[in-house]
Each structure stands twice: as structure tokens, then as C-alpha cells.
Amino acid sequence: MVINSFQGRTHRLLIVSMQYHFDGFHPGDPEVSSVQTDPLTDKGQVDVLIVGCGPAGLTLAAQLSKFPDICTRIVERKSGPLEIGQADGVACRSVEMFEAFGFAHKVVREAYWVNETSFWKPDPDGVIARSDRIQDVEDDLSEMPHVILSQARIHDFFLETMRNGPTGLVPDYQCELVGLERTSDPEFPVLASLRGSDGEPATVRAKFVVGCDGARSSVRNALGYELKGEAARQLWGVMDVLAVTDFPDIRLKCAIQSKDQGSILIIPREGGTMVRLYIELDELKERERAADRGVTADMLAEKASAILKPFRFDVRQVAWCSAYEIGQRVCDSFDDLDAEGERPDIPRIFIAGDACHTHSPKAGQGMNVSMADTFNLGWKLAAVLRGQAKPELLGTYSLERRAKAHELIAFDREMARLFSSKRSDPKAAKQFQHYFQKHARYTAGVETCYDASLIVGDEDHQQLAIGFGIGTRFHSGPVIRLADAKPLQLGHVLKVDGRWRLIAFAPSRDTGLPVGQIAHLCDYLRGDPNSPIARYTPSDADADSVFDVRAVFQSHHQELAIEAMPEFLKPIKGRLGLIDYEKIFCPDLKQGPDIFDLRGVDRKSGALVVVRPDQFVADILPLNHFEHLEGFFSRFMIPV
Numbered sequence: 001m002v003i004n005s006f007q008g009r010t011h012r013l014l015i016v017s018m019q020y021h022f023d024g025f026h027p028g029d030p031e032v033s034s035v036q037t038d039p040l041t042d043k044g045q046v047d048v049l050i051v052g053c054g055p056a057g058l059t060l061a062a063q064l065s066k067f068p069d070i071c072t073r074i075v076e077r078k079s080g081p082l083e084i085g086q087a088d089g090v091a092c093r094s095v096e097m098f099e100a101f102g103f104a105h106k107v108v109r110e111a112y113w114v115n116e117t118s119f120w121k122p123d124p125d126g127v128i129a130r131s132d133r134i135q136d137v138e139d140d141l142s143e144m145p146h147v148i149l150s151q152a153r154i155h156d157f158f159l160e161t162m163r164n165g166p167t168g169l170v171p172d173y174q175c176e177l178v179g180l181e182r183t184s185d186p187e188f189p190v191l192a193s194l195r196g197s198d199g200e201p202a203t204v205r206a207k208f209v210v211g212c213d214g215a216r217s218s219v220r221n222a223l224g225y226e227l228k229g230e231a232a233r234q235l236w237g238v239m240d241v242l243a244v245t246d247f248p249d250i251r252l253k254c255a256i257q258s259k260d261q262g263s264i265l266i267i268p269r270e271g272g273t274m275v276r277l278y279i280e281l282d283e284l285k286e287r288e289r290a291a292d293r294g295v296t297a298d299m300l301a302e303k304a305s306a307i308l309k310p311f312r313f314d315v316r317q318v319a320w321c322s323a324y325e326i327g328q329r330v331c332d333s334f335d336d337l338d339a340e341g342e343r344p345d346i347p348r349i350f351i352a353g354d355a356c357h358t359h360s361p362k363a364g365q366g367m368n369v370s371m372a373d374t375f376n377l378g379w380k381l382a383a384v385l386r387g388q389a390k391p392e393l394l395g396t397y398s399l400e401r402r403a404k405a406h407e408l409i410a411f412d413r414e415m416a417r418l419f420s421s422k423r424s425d426p427k428a429a430k431q432f433q434h435y436f437q438k439h440a441r442y443t444a445g446v447e448t449c450y451d452a453s454l455i456v457g458d459e460d461h462q463q464l465a466i467g468f469g470i471g472t473r474f475h476s477g478p479v480i481r482l483a484d485a486k487p488l489q490l491g492h493v494l495k496v497d498g499r500w501r502l503i504a505f506a507p508s509r510d511t512g513l514p515v516g517q518i519a520h521l522c523d524y525l526r527g528d529p530n531s532p533i534a535r536y537t538p539s540d541a542d543a544d545s546v547f548d549v550r551a552v553f554q555s556h557h558q559e560l561a562i563e564a565m566p567e568f569l570k571p572i573k574g575r576l577g578l579i580d581y582e583k584i585f586c587p588d589l590k591q592g593p594d595i596f597d598l599r600g601v602d603r604k605s606g607a608l609v610v611v612r613p614d615q616f617v618a619d620i621l622p623l624n625h626f627e628h629l630e631g632f633f634s635r636f637m638i639p640v
Helices: 057-065 092-101 104-110 151-164 218-223 297-310 366-385 390-419 428-439 515-527 533-534 625-633
Strands: 002-006 009-013 045-051 073-078 114-121 128-135 176-182 190-197 202-212 228-245 253-257 263-268 277-285 315-329 349-351 480-482 486-490 500-505 547-552 585-586 607-611 617-621
Touching: 002 617, 045 057, 045 128, 045 151, 045 366, 057 073, 057 151, 057 366, 092 104, 092 151, 092 297, 092 366, 104 151, 128 366, 202 218, 218 349, 228 297, 277 297, 297 315, 366 390, 486 625, 515 533, 515 547, 533 547, 533 625, 607 625, 617 625
Parallel strands: 045 073, 045 202, 114 253, 202 349, 500 547, 547 585
Antiparallel strands: 002 009, 114 128, 176 190, 190 202, 228 277, 228 315, 253 263, 263 277, 480 486, 480 585, 500 607, 607 617
8 A cells, every 4th residue: 555645635545456366376476467378470460560669559559468369569660668768747547547557556656746836936026936836636636646757667567567468468679660551351451561670571461550659650651641730939958857956846846937038847756866857948940940959958957057046956967858849730530531542441540649649748748648549449449359349439539539639739739838928927927827727637637528429428317426427537436345345446446458347336225135226237237138248248258258347335344244245246257167256345434435425426326337448437327227228338339
């Protein structure tokens, strides 16, 4: 358990125990799959080819590596894994996602925690002075903190997850995409031309290709798409430094606006000593690029010292530095349905991350939004490849993530404008601080809300659980597991395994006995031939292989009897036919408001919360609306 307290707010990260041994005892590290398949030997024919080992590509590869029946290959033109530089801000929502992969605890242990943010602006004499100091993330926004950690370390955790998975997936480095085309092959309709480290050409036939290869994406170029938008002429420098200073807030996230020297955003880094500086430089001239300025580390250090005066800022070592132009651009489509030529019946080629949207790094959204792109796409590819869902499901990726990218561009443009506003205008400085605070939920990554669609229901029954917004990520809350009295976060059971979740919140006085609504729901799910579990779960698979059903009761955990619970909530699993005891929960009454009050769940009626494999709420239903539940899944799933 990791605890961090500040201003009366406590992060209590309760780690969910792993489940294993269902197919027999295996010694050693349980995070290393005991059923690893042989490494991919025939690389000329794959289900999914991922181009690029950035955060988007690795998120997708790590997700697909969980499925031994999906053949995935990931290629990267660089010679090896990222080691330094690039992104560092990790939003609360991203840490929630890392918990689904199983390495959130590693991230929060190493990272710098952004607990508070301070604002500095010129006083009447023109000297920078602290104007405010605020809590960075509002209470109950997430059980996870906002943290800072090198993008390279995030990559390391994804690479470890891939290696440990059932397919033992590892990237092919020094392998560059040089050509891409759609063919008439009905099974492997995408032909990719690659060039390896030896310079020899090779071809790969794939069912799907995903371009995660950055702002100069070869996959995007092959589709004939362009990033559209405007590139502002404002130049910024970024550097990671070890420095000695008397600036008092050097270990806080700081937004500093000087009178006439520009602005700095200070981001403390992991390790207790390093800081990242985003430094405002002069505007670029017409047609001038960042590279034309020849920005050096010494230039950036000198500029930082000027902005921070009268405080001393002595740079002892520069770990990394770069310069960039602010630009906000986005593609019109994130798949090949709008590409020139013969229109495919379903999307076969996708782009994600910087390949389809670019923006400034100061709001800390780039890496986070890129990972969210492929977290959205991965389970959809898996469901279609495994024959669980209709191909139409894949069309929702571009629909959902393109809307998110446009929101990001609008947010980033306004943030960049306010950062560069004139410091002599006190209204502008106040407006910047207000905007910064107002959009804290957005920068935390929890404001994403997908519109009603094939996989997002309407709001007819939203009032049954107002804290689980339909189309938003499942907002976790503390619970007690009935079988072993373990306190945990309910959202942490939502792992990266491609399964849908049906989380049943029991009405008052329901104790799980055969006469209650939870028992009635379980009887339907287990025995009705029209139930989603009966229609979409293969007969030779575990009952919860496609749908993971869980129940949350209102009673204290010591007032309920595990032996009285419906057998459906204690499913038989695995080769040895063992019982899964981890499906039933009660409120954690020691944590303040219990989860029913915390998330606005109707105590009298209860509610069924339908959660997508990417942890987003798909629908809210009454516990007995079986026909509605059947109708929802019949729109996109394939009966067995």
C-alpha cells in the first residue's frame, strides 16, 4: 500500500492481488506467463503489424501480447529502446490504465508526485512573486496521483509486460517501413514493405496495420493523409537539468510569468533533484523553423536565469535539451476508410498518437493521449480477430479518438496563447491561472466522454448511478472483498484482458439469497439462452472468459455469508475446475462515504453498470432490464 497525504487529501493505493494457479501450480514469478507460446518465427504473415515503438505503439503491443491466439509484430526504425528525454507527465487516468496492465505500483514508486502547483507573476515592482499555491488534483478525481516519470521508463514497463506475456513479444529494432498498400487478399489484405538493419527488403502480409510512428508517420503518408492546422511561430526550449538554486518552489510544479523575459513552466522530476524547464523563447520569423535558431543548452540556461531573477539558478548538468515550435494539427481520419482508391469494407490501416495529432507538450497531454488512442483500439482489434465482435466495431476507433483529438487541439491552443500572453496585463495573468485550475480535470485525463454509439448507450437510466457517467471512464471507489476482507479499489479489477464487465450494485436489503435481485440476475445470466453470456461465450471456455460479472452489496462484509451467495458469482475456472472467490464486494465503511454514496448509486433500486474492456462505462441499466442488455450486445457481438 502506498500512502501520500497533503492538505487533508490522502492517496491510498490499494494493490489488487493477482490471480493464478487456476491451471495448476507453477513456481517462480507469477507476472511471467506460464503458457508462453513459441516466439514468432514466420514474420511474413501476422494478424497485426504495429509500426513504431513510442507510447502508442507499446500500449497497443502490450495489450495484444495478452492474447496467445493473436499474432502481433512491432517494428521500430531506431536502433533500440528510448533512453532519455521526451515526455514526462503522466496523468491520473494513465496511471489508472497502468494498473490494468499491472505496473502502476512501479510507476508511482519511482515517480515524482505532483501534489501542488504554484503560480508566480510580476509584483508591482516587476519582480516575480508567488501569487497562489493550489492543490494540483481535486479530491476524489482519481485514486491515482498525477506523476512525473521519464517516458523511457514507461516504455521499459510496457516492454517488460510484452516479454512476460503469453506471446513473449519483443520489438524488431532497426526495421523501417518503406511501403504500404492494400491488396485483394481476403485474409491478409495489407502488404507492408520493410527494410531491416542489413538493408535487405522484406514483406509482411497483415490483417491490420497500425501506424504509431510519430509526426512524420510513414503509415500516414502511405494513406495520403496530412496533419491539418496551424503552426504558431512561438519558439520554446525544454531541458532536464541538475541545478543549485534559492528559488523556493523548485520542487513544486510552477507556472512563472515574468515581466519582460518570458515564461517558464517548472516540472520537478523523479529522483529528488532534477527538474524540467519549459522556457519561452523569441517568436520565429516567417518560414523559420526551430532548428534554424541553433538553440543550445547554454542559451536555455541563460534564459532561465533571466526569467527567475532575482533568484539564483546555477545549472550544474544538463541531462537533455531540445527546442520546438508550438503547432496544433490533426488528421481528418484515423483509419483508411477515407483513403484514396478502392474503399475497404472495414478499416484495415490505422494511425495513432503523434501520427494523427500534434500539439505543444506543456499541458502534459501528448504521451497520455497517445496511449489512450491505442488503449481504445487494442481491445477492438482483439475482439474482431478472435471472432467475438463484428468488424463494424473497428469504425468506432476513429470516431471516438478523432473527437478527443479535436478537444485536445482546442485546449492546447488556448493554453499556449495564455502562456505567451503579455505579463504587463494583470488580467491575462489572472486568466491564465483561472484557466489552469478550471481545466485540471482535463489535464488529469478524466474528462473524456464518448458520445452515444454502437458501443455507448443512451442516458435513459443514468439516474441509477449518476457517478458513473455513460461514456466516461469507470470512476473507481473503495470496497471490501467479501471472501477475504481485503480492502481494494473496485476499478482495479478491470484488467487488460479484453473482457466486458457487468458490475451489479445490489438494492437495499439484498443479501445475495435466492429471493434477491442479484440472484435473479445471476439466474438469467447463467440459464437464459438469450443472455449475453449464453450467446457469446464458447461452450469450451470459462463462464467469465468474455463477460466478467461482479456484485457489490450494501451490507457490511461481516454481515454477509459467502456460502449464501449465488453460485454464478463463484464460478468454476481453469483446467483444475477451481473456484474463483473474488467476484463479490461490500462497501469500505472506513473510507468515508461508501461507494454507493460516492458514486450516486440508487440504494433502493441498485444498478447494472456495463463497462467496456477499456474501462469506459458503456451503459447503466436496471438490474432486471434483460431485453435491453441483450439488445445492446447484439448490435456488435457475434453469437457462438
